[in-house]
Amino acid sequence: MAPGTGFRRSMSWLHGWAGVLLGGVLMAIFWTGSLSLFDREIDRWMLPATRLPPPPTELSLDHLLVAHAEQLAAASPLWSVRLPDARAPTLQLSYQLPGQDRVTRHIDPHSGQLLADEGSWAGTGFIFPFHFSLHVPWLNIGYWLVGAAGMGMLVLLVSGVVAHRKLLAEFFTFRPRKRLQRGLLDLHNLTGVMVLPFHFLISLSGLAIFCLIYFPNIADGLYAEDRARLQLEALGGYTRPVSGSAAPMASLDAMLHSAERIWSDADRPGKAYLIRIWNPGDRHAYVEVRRGFADEVTMNVDRLTFDANTGALLHQHWTTPIVGVQRFLTGLHFIQFDHWTLRWLYFSGGLSGCLLIGTGLLFWTGARRARHARQGRISARLVEAIAVAGCTGLVIATLAFFIANRVLPVAAAAPGQRAALEAWAFFLAWALTLAHAVLRPAGSWREQLLTAAGMALLAVALNWLTTGAHLGHSLRTGLHAVAGMDLMLLVLTGVCLISAKRIRLAQFKQATHQDDRVPRNA
Incomplete structure (x- = not known):
């Protein structure tokens, strides 16, 4: 055995299982963190009364x-x-x-x-707090889960670098026309290497923000009384x-x-x-x-x-x-300063984190699906369901949140209840996507992508119908935040439709290949 091979195998094992155990939580954190970069713009879309001039x-x-x-x-x-x-x-x-x-x-x-x-609650009241607390306030459990996921992300990054010997070569390697497993691994390696400094910085700074929650003994020792x-x-x-x-x-x-x-x-x-x-x-x-x-x-x-x-x-x-050091790291994480180029780069980095985690989960399940099925184990199927709910499921849950905001009448609920109903729409839709992925493992990806495409298009239409602010009107009147939301929803519609089509083609090719392997006289 070559020197260092055992260590790399250990790091590869750690990398795989840390990703499996924390992948779902990390997906939720990265997705809501990416949306939080534009939380105030989301507010303008969800709170039409606040669509005012500068x-x-x-x-x-x-x-x-x-x-x-x-x-x-x-x-x-x-x-x-x-x-x-x-x-x-x-x-x-x-x-x-x-x-x-x-x-x-x-x-x-x-x-x-x-x-x-x-x-x-809109973006600043629901999506932004979800990013760092998961809306689980009891005993600060949400903060601790996010902290554990942040530590896990650092472990994943370090173990991933150690496990991959040809890190530089993998940066220039992407073979989307190869078989699905090869393409997933290439895309996982590419996103991991390309945005590695950003992922490391964002995970480390996230831990620094809530250091007094994670390390209370420091404050207790200095200010015990x-x-x-x-x-x-x-x-x-x-x-x-x-x-x-x-x-x-x-x-x-x-x-x-x-x-x-x-x-x-x-x-x-x-x-x-x-x-x-x-x-x-x-x-x-x-x-x-x-x-x-x-x-x-x-x-x-x-x-x-x-x-x-x-x-x-x-x-x-x-x-x-x-304190300035901690607040500098906080500023790097939350990017509250005015710099639109960096804001979009952060957004791209956050989505690349979602892609990194999602492809890692899919590669893990793809490598084990057939073997686990023969052995009667459900591990791969369960992880794949989590991956579906963590990717397309999160998108559907977010769109359900937006649609509920446009559908629920303002005067129909008592004070505070409308916001709670919007939140319930998010969590209920998310739970349904997980159940759907468990019950229909073969078609869950394509079906949920098509559902997300329809919901994104519906959200744009509902904004038009309930406020009169269609895309042309928003652009003409200078409502750039509202126009940006509608444009991103339309882009999401296109991405989901293209992805669903590619999955359908991949399934067709796989079925054709299996048919070709069956003897003609069988």
Whole structure:
């Protein structure tokens, strides 16, 4: 045996089984992560009331926000206000009343009109959190599953590099006209090598974002008796108790201008993107102003805290070097800065991750399907069903989410229920695709691809019928986010139809080849 052969075999075994065990979760993470790059554009498609022109360069929170906040959220201990930008043109007010779920309302920054509550979580409320929590909040299990998948992805990348000796040659090798197994392996190797640095960076940075969840002992050791001090020193989380006595709030506009002047004097010029008003109406209320990061990679935690009643500066926080490293990795992962070329490259890298994982699962099952069937084992069949549900099933579930958003009437459900129904549509459709893949293993790929193509086309038609914004109208009126969504759905329709046709041809060739091997007199 050649030196190193045993080690490579061990790495190959680890690579295969790590992919099988974590492939389904990784597919969900990469798919929703890719969509999250355009979560605000998805919001414009799913929330028609927010399809507004670009916001004004200057706006007054005193005139646009305060009256609505006092009417809607007087009993809430926190008002969170996200300022509009080119991707999200509305002023967003978030609050949580006692005993109720958190609510986000949109305000037109031009007129100050409170927009209708359409009761949808849309992209930022459902797809984006799904990427890192899987919507499993109990005991942070979702975060831990994503963390385990992130560690597994690093293991897969390292073991894959070790297992493949001819890594450079495989980068230039793709034989789609060879037999299916050969083509799958070539495509798996090609996507793995071509985007290897991106996959490694995105997995490592994803782990760094939630380091305090995965490694809580670090914080416990340094701040065993005072976790609030950690928030203050690392993130600038200033707090003070409620006084119990009422007092009027000073001008929010004046606080914004003061914050921007302080940042400019400190040679960190920038605009605020988020404001939080804690304990509004109380004598000890305070206002937190966060500096934006649209022009930098690092998602900084620079923030200034003002007395809500006098406007006096209470506390200022600058991102420290250690926290800056973590926030730089966070910025690399979430790409919240304005750079459309990189955003599309990230999107391509995320989809290549889906292709890498999907082809790996298919190659594993293809190499074992016949043997497992002879032995009466269901391993290959089960993994193939997971692969189907993780690839075409995820696409169908996402399209069901979009279609439910356009079909469910806004006024038909109680507050919060419409969003829950959209989420249930996603999970129910996903479960049905898994059941379909188990029951119909031979035709599941082609049938689900055809279903996805029809659903994508239906979503485009429903957007037209329910809002009047067909593709031509969106392009003509400058609704680029809506037009982009419709275009991507049409592209998805074409990709699914072409893939279904190629699968049908491959099945026909395989059947013809088997018939040719049967003796004529048999």
